[in-house]
Amino acid sequence: MTSNVTRIRSFSILGFPGLSPQYYGPVSALLFFIYLAIAVGNVFILAFVASQRPLQRPTYLVFCHLALNDLTFATATLPKVISKYWFGDGHISFYGCFSQMFFVHYLGSVTSFTLLVMALDRFVAVCLPLRYAALISNGTISVLCGLAWLVPLPLVVAVVLHALTLPFCGSNVIAQCYCDHISITSQACGEDVHVVAVTSLCIAMFCLLLPLAFILFSYSSIIAAITKMSYAAGRRKTLSTCTAQIFVTCLFYLPRCFVYVANTVGFSFSLDVRILLILLYSLFPPTVNPIIYCFKTQDIKRRLLKKLRANRVGTEAKLSR
Template sequence: MRQWFCADMANDSTTFCFVIVAFSGLREDFYSVFGALMFCIYSISVCVNIMVIGIVLLKDNLHQPMYIIIANLALSDLLFDTMTLPHIISKYWFGSEAISFSACFLQMAFVHILNCLDSLTLLIMAFDRYVAICRPLRYHAIVSNRVCMFLCLAAWFASASTGTYVMTWGLFLPYCGPNRVKSFYCSVSSVAINSCMDSSTVRRNALYAGLIMHMGPFSAIVVSYIVIILNICSMSHLENWQKALNTCITHWFVLIIFYIPRIVDYGYKTQVNPNADVAALMICIYSYVPHVCSPIIFCLRNKEIKRTLGNMGKKMLRF
């Protein structure tokens, strides 16, 4: 039986804490291997997302709305992974499963804020593509760098407000018993189930909030791309048709890896007795795979970013 309290060596006291379970069925023989896998994922995520942010900030030719949006998404993914993965790696390498009450709810706030931010950033990206393809002559008048920065800041504000509010649903519940968080990180639904009182309403509201935060933007994105596809099909010149389609394919890849696993997870959670390890695997897939794949996809599919990276590589080889 896990202890409900963590020792505070500085004050010679104990405080309530939670235990991050992740995969409860994973044998201890595989802990080091799984920890190494998580370390690789985190290392790749840090490298590729910092690279994307860096080249967008440093290269004047990338100071354009689309690249500002990509950098905003990379920053969100980098922060999310930094707030969650080091603890998982520590758990499987060093047995550090416990997370303090305050650290858990701080992590929870960031998890909900950054998840919401990712959805809103993808929505802004879809809006940018809609204007670029359906209103090309007015693109620079509608989507300037200033407008793009305003939309990104508005997304941060909306996400911070929403994520913090959702976090408070779990913060004010009483905790005095079980403390096992059957997930990779603290979230309202995974933590609230440990409350001393009935938390079914809070967990149901958290599910609804997740559906609104993700399925709301997703629905708007789908509608925008339907309009874009209809506009592309009406183009008379094959060259223009192919060029417009190519600008959308990259975003479709990112949308698929971000939303499809979440939709599957929402459907799986409606089962009466979902398997905890299967649920944890789904959380792992939709939380971390997009953060590694998205910047790589943008770098491989975007000609301007590829050209910038190629020029930087040639300059480095000269020295």
């Protein structure tokens, strides 16, 4: 049964299989600028919140955890696919591929649980405003975000170790821009492949659907509470405190749900389109989240504009001398 099993020493990142070599340079440059945008935007959020004491409150601490997660995800996935198209180096070691798979699924799970913490913060703020100060503090949020990082860790480690037990008899080509569970286990063989796939699916559903259930309950309760407000100005003000969170949550969940539903109803994508969709819902949120934080969050926008005005006044004063 296992006579054809070979020891794979490395994998080859396929990237976009239909991409013509003449576009390798532009694609690698585009991915490099996307990585720069993710790095600059999320480092800015971390540094700006750290430097502004009034922003060091529960809501913005959650933003910082998301920014750190987005930055780590981009660093774990983008450099290898950039090097494939820029330098022609698409090879990744066997254990390097499994390490990348760990970070891909672990960081995605952490994002899901962190969005749950964000929804909890807004739920208490809108639906239980008189108890917000007693229930939600920087310490409480730090503990909850710490749990968001801790809870998925043993689960994803178990998924990776389980996949490592499989024998590999397929090719070593990863039909993706980075290593993930499906692309790796598709190269495996043996009776245990189905067991590994089902186990990983159950853990993925736990890490994604459990937080999503609470998030839907939380924002449904928030919307219901807002509609019951008698003053239009109060409704707008309350809704404005949640818009950034709602945008960020939708960017994470909606594309994933779309791909899942499309596959469930039998709507198939070509390999290139599937890879592009996965890359979009993986990298688009980390790229635009810092913009959402800055322009959809009144406190950050106000303090950023205040700092820009102060810098402009200082520059004009120096020039006038």
